[in-house]
Amino acid sequence: MTELAVNVRGLRKRYGGVTAVDDLDLGIRQGEVFGILGPNGAGKSTTVEILQGHRTRDAGEVTVLGSDPATGNRRWRSRIGIVWQDESAPAELTVRETVSHFAAYYPNPRDPDDVIALVGLDQKASSRTKALSGGQRRRLDVALGVIGSPELLLLDEPTTGFDPAARRQFWELIRQLADDGTTIVLTTHYLEEAEALADRLAVISAGRVVAEGTPAGLREQHDKQAMVAWQEPDGSPRAERTATPTRTVAALMRRFDGEIPGLVITRPTLEDVYLRLTGQEATQ
Known part of the structure; x- marks a missing residue:
């Protein structure tokens, strides 16, 4: 599908004398997982908050699911799910009570028990939120984000603080939601996460999109060179950086x-490309 779920042109946002978002363009297709990468202060969270309609913009055109977020009504908001960086579930309610409570806010919610099972909390449905582990609470946050059957799900740094096992379990949940047709916009600091989940990526630096494409396409476009390393007959190590590694190997053979x-x-990783695009390579 090529119809855009999110269309942003010339977006600008300033906080006093600081420009957080500077003439930013984005086009996110319906049904894709779109990752937004960038260092702290690059403008990622501000951009997502504008898409949500929770922050005003200074300039530019923004359309989300066919409407301007700045004037989106309750019906429009019901079509969007949001998973905040901070937990939003009441500590004293059980998982089932919490999901059922939030379901009442939406005109066409999913069945709470189905959603609880979807996020893998069916064995914890009667447990209070405060008794859940960090990963389980994050799964509950996702349940609250999808209970309204959203067409678009916005995830802002969803796995911050997760251990590696919990992060990979969360990835499986996101893949399942994407397979169901939900458009997902993901901001993350984890390059491995972006590469594992995103169909396409935008790299933001100083409030602007400096690169956009598939993870493989970004690697190919912005860093074509590979490193070929070997040992000489005397055992000394050698290495050569080259754009034609196959030719180098053939010569060595x-x-x-x-x-x-x-x-x-x-071969160059997405992290190599990201650090180069955001001007951080020299500091690593």
């Missing part, structure tokens, strides 16, 4: 008459 000692080919 002729030198070594077959097997190349210690051969390692390292």
